Amino acid sequence: AQSVTQLDSQVPVFEEAPVELRCNYSSSVSVYLFWYVQYPNQGLQLLLKYLSGSTLVESINGFEAEFNKSQTSFHLRKPSVHISDTAEYFCAVSANSGYSTLTFGKGTMLLVSP
Amino acid sequence: DTGVSQDPRHKITKRGQNVTFRCDPISEHNRLYWYRQTLGQGPEFLTYFQNEAQLEKSRLLSDRFSAERPKGSFSTLEIQRTEQGDSAMYLCASSRGQGLYEQYFGPGTRLTVT
Numbered sequence: 001a002q003s004v005t006q007l008d009s010q011v012p013v014f015e016e017a018p019v020e021l022r023c024n025y026s027s028s029v030s031v032y033l034f035w036y037v038q039y040p041n042q043g044l045q046l047l048l049k050y051l052s053g054s055t056l057v058e059s060i061n062g063f064e065a066e067f068n069k070s071q072t073s074f075h076l077r078k079p080s081v082h083i084s085d086t087a088e089y090f091c092a093v094s095a096n097s098g099y100s101t102l103t104f105g106k107g108t109m110l111l112v113s114p
Numbered sequence: 115d116t117g118v119s120q121d122p123r124h125k126i127t128k129r130g131q132n133v134t135f136r137c138d139p140i141s142e143h144n145r146l147y148w149y150r151q152t153l154g155q156g157p158e159f160l161t162y163f164q165n166e167a168q169l170e171k172s173r174l175l176s177d178r179f180s181a182e183r184p185k186g187s188f189s190t191l192e193i194q195r196t197e198q199g200d201s202a203m204y205l206c207a208s209s210r211g212q213g214l215y216e217q218y219f220g221p222g223t224r225l226t227v228t
Contacts, residue, residue: 102159
């Protein structure tokens with residue numbers, strides 16, 4: 001079984017500041033890792049994913065995450081946030097074996113203010 | 115490709131009543147997932163279909179819950195004798211094929227049991 005810990009339930013930042021949303025996972029098998037975003041009144045959308053290869057993965061809107069196997073982490077970062085990045089961010093993991101049941105963390109609410 | 119749709123978006127019911135939710139996946143997606151999300155938590159896996167076959171059920175899916183996917187297209191999730199603890203957002207997701215493919219989420223059905 002897998003588990004995901006998102007230590008920060010809420011992260012307030014000012015616009016154009018850098019941000020890091022933390023995610024740690026636990027698993028006895030190899031995993032795939034994901035970050036999903038949920039904007040207000042919208043469904044979950046995949047932001048980025050790590051399947052294999054380069055441990056640094058990027059999204060089209062400037063977010064990046066780095067898979068660190070030794071620290072079992074997959075932290076999400078952005079060097080300069082915008083008001084429009086205000087949303088809830090969920091880290092998720094699935095076992096690296098066949099079909100993909102996702103195990104989610106509790107989520108981190110990113111609040112960007114001017 | 116119109117995305118995953120769910121109906122209704124909101125449902126208020128009295129304790130003890132039965133409710134049924136519908137999910138229409140993206141066409142040609144043969145995998146369909148149900149998740150439940152309560153306040154302050156990430157989505158939790160409930161059950162999963164490959165075409166019309168229900169392949170896995172979480173221990174969260176009590177005997178009062180039943181899900182179907184006739185003909186491998188839309189799916190229904192029924193809750194019998196609802197309890198206040200069933201109040202949550204019920205999310206549906208779909209993905210294509212074997213192996214690891216992105217899960218696309220619907221907007222969810224918010225259930226309130228009074």
